[in-house]
Amino acid sequence: MRPVIPYVTAALLFGLGVYGVLRRRNAVLVLIAVELMLNAVNLILVTADATVRAALPHSGQVFALFVIVLAAAEVGVGLAIVLQLYRLRATVAVDEIPLAEGPTPAEEPTPVRTAVGAPPPAGGAGTGAAEAGEER
């Protein structure tokens, strides 16, 4: 087995993931590109486990399992954040998110009011259901 083949595969996949994270506007596509990067790291770990003789056998594969679990947790929380963002702003474009909301408190209520005042169909249904639940 030539270890250079999976190593180069992993390096190229990681580069593709970096490219995707920087290139894509849609938050879901950014999450998908992050998955590509995590998988590249997994491939490096498994290949290193087969290549390097370590004191503890199979440590690389155990680490790969840990990374898979971390990726599952990450995508769960990431999905919740993306959905909440969509509910508030009716968009999932990452370059339309205002990152500096803190220093300008005068502008802060504006997006919330627009989101509540002119809600998208999903957001309106969501808040309506929540209010109905509270009333009950």
Place this chain on the structure above:
Amino acid sequence: MTGADVLLLALGAVAVGSGVLVVTTKHLVRAGLYLVVCLGALAGDYLVLTAELVAWVQVLIYVGAVVVLLLFAVMLTRAPIGASDDLDRPGWPAALTGGGTGLGLAALLVDAYRWTAVDLPEAGTAERLGGQLFRTWVLPFEVLSVLLLAALVGAVVLSRPDIGRSR
């Protein structure tokens, strides 16, 4: 070139090719489906590299759960069906950074390993990996389970609009 090398080359080509399609396609849903191809090819890579348990966990968790979650996200955010043109930002910095990272890492690893060959170790079966996991790595394993619980609670709190908005 042994049989394992040929398999690794073919599966690596499939993984990188579908990875290119994942980050360049104009269809949101197709990006998720190309990701399935990429992850499946990587699972094949793991099998060739004798990491049996990791390969099956990859198929179960990544292809089974993570991709389904991502497709849920695509559907719940009302993604347009068909090609959409506003998925990308201007790409020169991204291409420069991504290409630089990928090719730089590839050059580094090629320089480190050249064309050397190693013998494959004994297979990473569930028994051997479980022994390692519950003897040597048991504390990280438990910490990871707490982290999964925290992520679960966090996702629930984040996705319910009536929690944490007291005013």
